[in-house]
Amino acid sequence: MSAFAQTQTNETFVLNLGPQHPATHGVLRVKLVMDGEYIVDAEPVLGYIHRMHEKMGENRTWAQFMPNTGRMDYLHALAYNHGYVSVVERAAGIEVPERAEYLRVITTELNRISSHLLWFGAFVLDLGGFSPLLYAFDDREQILDLLESVTGSRLTYCYFRFGGVYNDIDENFAAGARAFIKRLRERMPMYHALVTKNIILMKRLQEIGPISEEMCRKYGATGPVARGSGINFDVRKHEPYSIYPELRFDVPVYTEGDSMARYMVRMDEIEQSMRIVEQALDKLPEGPVMAAKAPKIIKPAKGDYYHAVETARGSFGVRVVSDGSNTPYRLKLRSPTFSNLSLFGEACRGMLLPDALALMGSLDLVIPEIDR
Amino acid sequence: MIDYLKEIISGTWSLFVGLGITIKYFFQPVVTVQYPRQTLPMTPRFRGHIELVRDEETGGTKCVVCGMCQKACPSGCITVEGEKKEGGKGKVLSEYTLDFTKCSLCGLCVESCNFGAITFSKDYNLAGLRKEAYVFDLKKRLEEKK
Numbered sequence: 001m002s003a004f005a006q007t008q009t010n011e012t013f014v015l016n017l018g019p020q021h022p023a024t025h026g027v028l029r030v031k032l033v034m035d036g037e038y039i040v041d042a043e044p045v046l047g048y049i050h051r052m053h054e055k056m057g058e059n060r061t062w063a064q065f066m067p068n069t070g071r072m073d074y075l076h077a078l079a080y081n082h083g084y085v086s087v088v089e090r091a092a093g094i095e096v097p098e099r100a101e102y103l104r105v106i107t108t109e110l111n112r113i114s115s116h117l118l119w120f121g122a123f124v125l126d127l128g129g130f131s132p133l134l135y136a137f138d139d140r141e142q143i144l145d146l147l148e149s150v151t152g153s154r155l156t157y158c159y160f161r162f163g164g165v166y167n168d169i170d171e172n173f174a175a176g177a178r179a180f181i182k183r184l185r186e187r188m189p190m191y192h193a194l195v196t197k198n199i200i201l202m203k204r205l206q207e208i209g210p211i212s213e214e215m216c217r218k219y220g221a222t223g224p225v226a227r228g229s230g231i232n233f234d235v236r237k238h239e240p241y242s243i244y245p246e247l248r249f250d251v252p253v254y255t256e257g258d259s260m261a262r263y264m265v266r267m268d269e270i271e272q273s274m275r276i277v278e279q280a281l282d283k284l285p286e287g288p289v290m291a292a293k294a295p296k297i298i299k300p301a302k303g304d305y306y307h308a309v310e311t312a313r314g315s316f317g318v319r320v321v322s323d324g325s326n327t328p329y330r331l332k333l334r335s336p337t338f339s340n341l342s343l344f345g346e347a348c349r350g351m352l353l354p355d356a357l358a359l360m361g362s363l364d365l366v367i368p369e370i371d372r
Numbered sequence: 373m374i375d376y377l378k379e380i381i382s383g384t385w386s387l388f389v390g391l392g393i394t395i396k397y398f399f400q401p402v403v404t405v406q407y408p409r410q411t412l413p414m415t416p417r418f419r420g421h422i423e424l425v426r427d428e429e430t431g432g433t434k435c436v437v438c439g440m441c442q443k444a445c446p447s448g449c450i451t452v453e454g455e456k457k458e459g460g461k462g463k464v465l466s467e468y469t470l471d472f473t474k475c476s477l478c479g480l481c482v483e484s485c486n487f488g489a490i491t492f493s494k495d496y497n498l499a500g501l502r503k504e505a506y507v508f509d510l511k512k513r514l515e516e517k518k
Contacts, residue, residue, distance in 0.1 A: 064446035067478035131394055138403050145415075152419035152492070158478045166479075167417070194393045199383030 012040055015353075019048050024360070025122060026367030030344070037352050042345045050371040057331035062088055062298040063162065065331070070156035072335065073369040075115040078108045078147075079311035081160040086241060087307035087318040088162050091300035099287040100164035101243045106280045107147060107159060109273040110177065113184070114143040115312035116266045116273075119364045123263070124195055126361040127204050132195050139187060142180050149173055163294025174281055181274045188271065196267065205260040209359030211347050212257055219346075220339040223314025224269065225363055228262035230255035235310035247279050259362040266364070269312075299326050313337050313364050335369045419479050420493040421472050422450075424514045433514060434489035437463040441481035441490060449474040450481060465511060472498075472506040 018029040027048035033041040053072060057065045069084045070077035082104055089096060121136035144154045150169050151159040159166050195201055216226045226233055234251040236244040252268035254261035300322040308317040314336025321330035340363050348356040405412060422441075427434045437454030449471040454463030482490050500506065 060446055063480065064444070066480070067446060067476045071476075135397075141403075149415045149417060152415075152417040152479065153477065156476075166483075190393055194390045197386050198390055199379075199386045 011035070019045075022126075024367070025365060028341075028365065028367045028370070030360075032353070032356075034353070039348050039351050039353060039356055042348050042356070044341055044344060046371055048371065049368050051368075053372045054331050054333055057328050059327065061326050062300070062328065065328070066161075067156070067158045070158050071368065072333070072372055073311060073313065073316075073337075073366050074155055075118055075366055076108075076111055076312040077155065077157040078104075078111040078159060079309050080316060081157060082108055082242070083307060083309040083311075083316050083318045085160045085162055086309065087305050087320050088298060088300065090307055091303065091305040091320060091322055092162065092295070092298050093301075094163045094294055095291055097164060097288050097291055098243070098285050099168075100289045100291075102280050102284050103165050103169060103289060104160060105243055105247070106169075106177065106277055106284075107150065107157075107165075109276045109280070110143050110147060110180075111157070112273045112312045113270050113277075114140045114147075116270050117143075119266060119312070120191070120195075123361040123364075124201070126357060127201065129195070129198075129201070132191070135187075135191070135194070139184055142183070146173060146176050146180060149176070161290065161294075162298055164288070164290030168289045174284070177277060177281060181278055184270070184274060188267075191267070196263075202260070204355075204358055205258065205263060205362070207256075207258050207260075208355045209259045209347060209351065209362060210257045211343060215343050215346060219343040221314070221343055222336050222339065223311070223364075224262050224265040225314065225340045225343075227251065227253050228265045228362075229257040233315075235308050235315050239308060241307070241309065243280070244276075246283070247276050249276050249279075259358050262362040262364075297326060299324060308334075311336060313366065313369070314340060333372055335372060337363070337365055338370045341365055341370055414494045414496070418492065418494055418496070419477050420495045421475060421477070421498075421508065422470060422481060422490045422510070423493040424468060424510045425489055425491050426514060426517075433465055433468075433511065434487050435465045435468065436487055436489070437465050438486070440484045440486065444480045444484035446478065446480065447474040447476060468510040470508045470510055472508055473503050 012033050012035050015032040015034045016029060017032055018024040019027040024030070029045040029048065031043045031045055032039055053068050056068060066081070066084065069080040073080050088094075117136040117140045121133035124132040147157065148154045150173050151157045151166065211221070211225065211229050213229045213231055215221075216229045216231055221229075222233065230253060232251060232253045235241070236249075237251050249272045252265050252272065254264055300320075302322055302324045304319070304321050306317060306319045308315050310316075315334070316336055317334035319330075319332040319334070320328050323329040344360060344363065348359055351359065424433045424435060426432075435452070437452055439452055442450045442452050451467065451469040451471075452465070453467035455466045457464045479492065482492060498506075
């Protein structure tokens with residue numbers, strides 16, 4: 001801030017970052033008011049990929065909205081599936097068999113690891129390091145193969161159903177998941193040696209883009225962004241759903257609030273997700289994967305229902321209002337990245353442009369989820 | 373001053389550690405395949421576009437033209453037409469069209485079918501130049517597959 005204050009002149013100019021810019025990972029446009037290399041003000045401009053998912057939900061039956069949930073956050077589609085099926089199950093009073101809940105958690109956590117690995121690769125790519133992306137994609141590919149063998153698709157999954165999951169896992173999946181976790185455990189030290197301890201990365205991230213706890217609360221930031229600023233909040237732990245209370249895992253919290261803290265939170269979360277998958281595979285009960293009494297045509301009772309889940313980017317909440325018919329009356333989607341992006345304008349004031357891009361990368365933006 | 377020098381040395385060392393890792397992986401087996409010369413086997417549950425299932429008894433389709441798949445589809449990409457069979461009861465499938473340009477591969481149609489008349493194909497090489505090429509006449513495809 002001091003350098004900015006010293007060089008401030010009246011000559012500012014507007015710089016368009018995006019909507020087609022490699023660092024924004026999608027069609028996000030940021031209007032930057034620049035003073036030389038320093039940012040005076042930043043205003044994210046949204047709406048380039050708005051698809052009216054909420055309105056679409058109001059014009060389809062409850063089940064027909066399922067494929068849309070995977071298209072919002074294409075990197076952690078299963079958590080979005082989970083949020084939507086949970087709220088409808090709550091509304092319609094459907095009991096889910098225990099095995100189905102375990103399968104949901106196993107697949108969601110594998111999906112979380114794949115999301116964090118992609119973020120890791122893309123983030124380091126933003127900072128100018130190309131090769132870590134290839135290592136991350138090598139591991140991510142293993143998860144995609146595993147999830148493809150059970151869900152049938154590789155990215156925009158639609159695996160959960162009201163009252164259970166689409167189909168059961170086989171032995172190959174369980175063995176494959178265990179083998180993958182063993183492999184990733186062995187590769188984590190390699191990632192840390194290759195990237196985390198790299199002096200260039202440390203200099204680009206440490207004390208860059210500080211986000212205070214207060215700012216997180218002001219803008220409603222959740223997920224790794226908030227946990228990197230010292231807020232110990234994880235929906236899986238603090239508003240438990242599904243079978244998370246039965247599993248032992250820690251919530252990584254860093255108090256520094258800089259880009260490095262957010263980086264470390266996600267790297268630690270990969271390890272915690274591996275713990276969750278292992279425990280869930282050990283405890284996996286036998287039984288049906290679909291509730292026997294699940295109705296084919298869903299007509300929840302009149303009312304207002306909300307359910308939040310923890311996605312790779314933060315707390316995703318679905319609010320549905322039912323009028324008792326076979327389509328939702330209102331469907332509200334609270335996406336985490338929208339709040340996480342909102343603080344960017346304030347956080348990047350007075351920063352150098354390359355530092356602001358490091359900050360933006362550390363927020364882990366997924367644009368289709370911001371616009372919905 | 374000492375800290376500064378230490379940082380230079382440890383920082384330089386960290387770069388060499390990174391280079392060492394890339395050199396180590398350089399001599400390890402290649403993980404990618406040379407598509408299209410090499411292809412990987414598809415998983416049994418792969419969800420491609422839908423296909424009609426042949427009824428082994430009659431040689432025709434299992435479809436009874438109930439229209440459940442058409443109703444279940446969120447994007448309205450399935451058109452099922454049937455005609456009244458003379459003498460027999462029920463309808464006979466005369467047209468089954470899938471507009472694959474709108475399909476989001478959710479599989480709700482396959483789940484909604486009570487007769488096992490549709491399934492997922494394993495077809496994934498689906499590049500083309502015209503959008504008309506993606507309006508599939510599934511009945512014709514089934515007849516051609518003989």
